[in-house]
Structure formats: C-alpha cells, structure tokens
Amino acid sequence: MKTKFRPHSRLIRLENQAGRFVIHGMGRWYHHWRDPYHLLLTVPWLGFVAIVSLTYLLLNTLFALAYLAGGDCLEGARAGSFSDAFFFSVQTLASIGYGAIHPKTFYANSIVTVESIASLLLIAVLTGLAFARFSRPIAKVLFSNFIIITTHNSQPTLMFRVANERHNFILEAHAQIYLIIDEVTDEGEFMRRIHELKLLRQRTPSLVLTWTLMHPIDADSPLYGLDAQDLQRLDANISVLISGVDETVAYTITARHVYATQEILFDRSFENIIHKSDNGDRYFDYSLFHQVRPSSTIVEQK
Structure with a gap:
C-alpha cells in the first residue's frame, strides 16, 4: 500500500524583508535575487518556467522598443507597430528567421547583431541551468x-x-x-x-x-x-x-x-x-x- 504524505501548500507569497525579496510557498523554497543562480536551481519547476518566460518576454520587449527607436528600419513591418517589432525580435532571438520581416538599415542590423549575441548567451545559460536541475541528486x-x-x-x-x-x-x-x-x-x-x-x-x-x-x-x-x-x-x-x-x-x-x-x-x-x-x-x-x-x-x- 502506498504511504500517504503530508500535503504541502501550493500558494506563493511574496514578502519584502529588510530590502530583501523573499518568496514563500511551493515547498517552502525561497531565496534572494542577489543570488539568482541558487534561486534558479532551488525554485520549483513551475517557478523556474515562470521566471524564464518573464525574462524572455521582457528581453523581447526591450529589443522591440530598440527597433521602434530606429524609425522605419524593418522591411515588411508596419511603421510604428510594436507587435511587428516584438514578433520580429522573437524570431531573431529564437533564430527562426521567417524572412517576412527583415532589417533594412545599418541601425536595425546592429540591433540584430546584439540580439543574436544575447540569444547565444541566453541559450547557453538556460541549457546549463536545465541540465544542472535535472542532474541534481534528490533523495527520496x-x-x-x-x-x-x-x-x-x-x-x-x-x-x-x-x-x-x-x-x-x-x-x-x-x-x-x-x-x-x-x-x-x-x-x-x-x-x-x-x-x-x-x-x-x-x-x-x-x-x-x-x-x-x-x-x-x-x-x-x-x-x-x-x-x-x-x-x-x-x-x-x-x-x-x-x-x-x-x-x-x-x-x-x-x-x-x-x-x-x-x-x-x-x-x-x-x-x-x-x-x-x-x-x-x-x-x-x-x-x-x-x-x-x-x-x-x-x-x-x-
């Protein structure tokens, strides 16, 4: 017969303690943003996916704003369209490159170069973190x-x-x-x-x-x-x-x-x-x- 385990709360509570951002819940995990590596290793998978997703969306938002700051610098995109610039950034960061929208100015190509470098670093870091989480020995x-x-x-x-x-x-x-x-x-x-x-x-x-x-x-x-x-x-x-x-x-x-x-x-x-x-x-x-x-x-x- 299977043993019944004591349930853990699935609620997450955020608290600011003396200038430190502390996360409670999900198995009582928490850590400070001052040590993001340890935070990303110890946070539950739901929290890890949430942090990665928010970071990804924020990064694409910043690059979309950078493209908009260059004026009409993207061929195939509507002038001043944030959504077109955002999804072009998603395609660039993920190395998809559909080709429907592409840079047409030196400024846009410069931003694409910076975003490509950021993409390489992001993929390398996330791959290492995911492997470290999967390979971390956990006692049952x-x-x-x-x-x-x-x-x-x-x-x-x-x-x-x-x-x-x-x-x-x-x-x-x-x-x-x-x-x-x-x-x-x-x-x-x-x-x-x-x-x-x-x-x-x-x-x-x-x-x-x-x-x-x-x-x-x-x-x-x-x-x-x-x-x-x-x-x-x-x-x-x-x-x-x-x-x-x-x-x-x-x-x-x-x-x-x-x-x-x-x-x-x-x-x-x-x-x-x-x-x-x-x-x-x-x-x-x-x-x-x-x-x-x-x-x-x-x-x-x-």
Missing part, C-alpha cells in the same frame, strides 16, 4: 511523522523511522541526529545549543526499505531526565541528517528533517509494519508507517 527518503520515546531492552530509547521511497539501494547510509535546545550559560547568557545524539547503529550497508534509528537515553544523553514539559520549556527540536550513495545514479544524496517539540511523543510505540504470511514470506505495510500506539511499558529514567 521518508521520515516518520513522529519521534517516540519508549522502553527498548529495558532502557528508555528515542526512536524514529526512515524509509527509501525509491526502493532501490542507498549504499553506506549514514545517520546523524542532533538535539537543539535553549540554554542559559553560567554567565546568564542565552544561547541555542546543539547536542549530538549517539545512535545504537549509525550506519547501515544499504537502505532499501525501512530503518528504525534508536538513541539510548542513558546518563550521558542530553535527554536524560527530561520529560515532555521540559522539552516544551526548552523549545526542543531534533534535527536528522541521512546521507548515502544512490546506487542507480552513483551520486551522494542527503536528506534532512526537523522534528518540533510537539512531534516528540512519550510512552508510544510504532505499529509493526512487517508482517509474515502463511507461506513464510514477509511483506511491508507502509500504510502503518506513521502510526503509533500507546506503549505497553512506562518510560522510567533512573
């Missing part, structure tokens, strides 16, 4: 909706699940998790501190289906002695980073996820997603991937 790693803290082998343990949505091999998969909390130093200064949490197994030879990661909460753990109210007071977040090599494309891929305080559940257990059929075969029910149930044991920290 699914994280459980919740982190649970329950008893495992008679010890309080933090647990969560990850799954490889592509069902191919992620080789030498490596996991790192960090606890991020508010702390006050001995001098009374507030700071946001990051603590690395040690895992029972930090690396797996291959991530194909699912992987349950566990952090034992012992006396050395930053979570030792903390309950749900403490985590809320400390505004705790847990950041997860998964990396490995995608066997299909031989690229190193990374995936990250952040759990908020309300997504850390105490005294819960994950529903079992591995089932055994009568003939001895095992199968995975991903419809239960995010499901939790009350734990049969109570977490105690001594």
Whole structure:
C-alpha cells in the first residue's frame, strides 16, 4: 500500500524583508535575487518556467522598443507597430528567421547583431541551468511523522523511522541526529545549543526499505531526565541528517528533517509494519508507517 504524505501548500507569497525579496510557498523554497543562480536551481519547476518566460518576454520587449527607436528600419513591418517589432525580435532571438520581416538599415542590423549575441548567451545559460536541475541528486527518503520515546531492552530509547521511497539501494547510509535546545550559560547568557545524539547503529550497508534509528537515553544523553514539559520549556527540536550513495545514479544524496517539540511523543510505540504470511514470506505495510500506539511499558529514567 502506498504511504500517504503530508500535503504541502501550493500558494506563493511574496514578502519584502529588510530590502530583501523573499518568496514563500511551493515547498517552502525561497531565496534572494542577489543570488539568482541558487534561486534558479532551488525554485520549483513551475517557478523556474515562470521566471524564464518573464525574462524572455521582457528581453523581447526591450529589443522591440530598440527597433521602434530606429524609425522605419524593418522591411515588411508596419511603421510604428510594436507587435511587428516584438514578433520580429522573437524570431531573431529564437533564430527562426521567417524572412517576412527583415532589417533594412545599418541601425536595425546592429540591433540584430546584439540580439543574436544575447540569444547565444541566453541559450547557453538556460541549457546549463536545465541540465544542472535535472542532474541534481534528490533523495527520496521518508521520515516518520513522529519521534517516540519508549522502553527498548529495558532502557528508555528515542526512536524514529526512515524509509527509501525509491526502493532501490542507498549504499553506506549514514545517520546523524542532533538535539537543539535553549540554554542559559553560567554567565546568564542565552544561547541555542546543539547536542549530538549517539545512535545504537549509525550506519547501515544499504537502505532499501525501512530503518528504525534508536538513541539510548542513558546518563550521558542530553535527554536524560527530561520529560515532555521540559522539552516544551526548552523549545526542543531534533534535527536528522541521512546521507548515502544512490546506487542507480552513483551520486551522494542527503536528506534532512526537523522534528518540533510537539512531534516528540512519550510512552508510544510504532505499529509493526512487517508482517509474515502463511507461506513464510514477509511483506511491508507502509500504510502503518506513521502510526503509533500507546506503549505497553512506562518510560522510567533512573
């Protein structure tokens, strides 16, 4: 069964923050116009096509105005017609050249020369950007909706699940998790501190289906002695980073996820997603991937 994913908002909101143009929405992508290369790589495809289309129309508009500034310089075009000049610019920029309209003055030929150079640069840049977007490795790693803290082998343990949505091999998969909390130093200064949490197994030879990661909460753990109210007071977040090599494309891929305080559940257990059929075969029910149930044991920290 297919796993249901949490939907993302498809609304786009534009905001000016201290002189910076920020775009929100479409998977929470955003960037500043000061770094257009990064913006064009990270914006969703709909935004990328929109930006390219607007740029193309604006460029042709500028060249159309340049042709109109030269007076009657285009043979076959109506004098002073913006539409004729605009579509002649489109034909020139795209190297179509129907021939119905052509330059007849030195000024018009000069503008055509400049536009031809701009066309070469534009095509080269867009080809490079499109290739970079297609070739950029993207991890399809699914994280459980919740982190649970329950008893495992008679010890309080933090647990969560990850799954490889592509069902191919992620080789030498490596996991790192960090606890991020508010702390006050001995001098009374507030700071946001990051603590690395040690895992029972930090690396797996291959991530194909699912992987349950566990952090034992012992006396050395930053979570030792903390309950749900403490985590809320400390505004705790847990950041997860998964990396490995995608066997299909031989690229190193990374995936990250952040759990908020309300997504850390105490005294819960994950529903079992591995089932055994009568003939001895095992199968995975991903419809239960995010499901939790009350734990049969109570977490105690001594």
